Amino acid sequence: MKRVAILISGGGTNMVALVQSMRGDNPARATLVLSNNPDAVGLDRAATLGVPTAVVDHRAFGRDRQAFEAALLGPLQAANPDIICLAGFMRILTPGVIDRFAGRILNIHPSLLPLYPGLDTYARALAAGDREAGCTVHEVTADLDAGPILGQARVAIEPGDTADTLAARVLYQEHRLYPAVLRRFAEGDRTPLYL
Ligand code: GAR
Numbered sequence: 001m002k003r004v005a006i007l008i009s010g011g012g013t014n015m016v017a018l019v020q021s022m023r024g025d026n027p028a029r030a031t032l033v034l035s036n037n038p039d040a041v042g043l044d045r046a047a048t049l050g051v052p053t054a055v056v057d058h059r060a061f062g063r064d065r066q067a068f069e070a071a072l073l074g075p076l077q078a079a080n081p082d083i084i085c086l087a088g089f090m091r092i093l094t095p096g097v098i099d100r101f102a103g104r105i106l107n108i109h110p111s112l113l114p115l116y117p118g119l120d121t122y123a124r125a126l127a128a129g130d131r132e133a134g135c136t137v138h139e140v141t142a143d144l145d146a147g148p149i150l151g152q153a154r155v156a157i158e159p160g161d162t163a164d165t166l167a168a169r170v171l172y173q174e175h176r177l178y179p180a181v182l183r184r185f186a187e188g189d190r191t192p193l194y195l
Helices: 013-021 041-048 065-079 095-101 121-127 163-186
Strands: 002-008 028-035 053-055 083-086 105-109 132-139 149-156
Touching: 002 013, 002 041, 002 065, 002 163, 013 028, 013 041, 013 163, 028 041, 028 065, 028 163, 041 053, 065 095, 083 163, 105 163, 121 132, 121 163, 132 163, 149 163
Parallel strands: 002 028, 002 083, 028 053, 083 105
Antiparallel strands: 105 132, 132 149
16 A cells, blocks of 8 residues: 655645545555644544644744754654645745655646646636646656646636636546546556546
């Protein structure tokens, strides 16, 4: 069994989709949900699902990113994960953490990378007049939202779409894509999946 740690900052709906997928003959199991935000709703959801949780509040470290990451490594190394899934985790990780788990950290991003790394992806896709949007699961490297792509799902942009309506349809696809990519990854398959 592959041990999977999931890092969240908020609602954790992707985390729930991942946890619920890791059952039966799936070769992965969720062993830790870790949040930088003590108020993350996802922490309650994880507890309800029976997954151990931990919190490292980034605000306690001010601007000292190194100290925050050193604290993050405590529960992470104790959980000794084979795979780390970032799922709405809104802190940038530095090589101090990434190198320790090189090639074993995944992230989901709400755009068709390489389009729109960073924030406000839906508004940027709408402002550009794009006809489609989507989400990407990729390996995490030191370059923000730029590691090798492991999967993408596309969503048509409809007339009258707002950032909110688009976000809701993309999120639905995220919940299909991320579990499917994680399962393949846990089986050793890194070829991109396109839904
Ligand atoms: C998701 O849409 C995810 O793609 C996005 O945050 C949301 C988290 O939702 N992630 C990023 O923007 C990463 N930069 P969730 O907490 O309900 O899974």
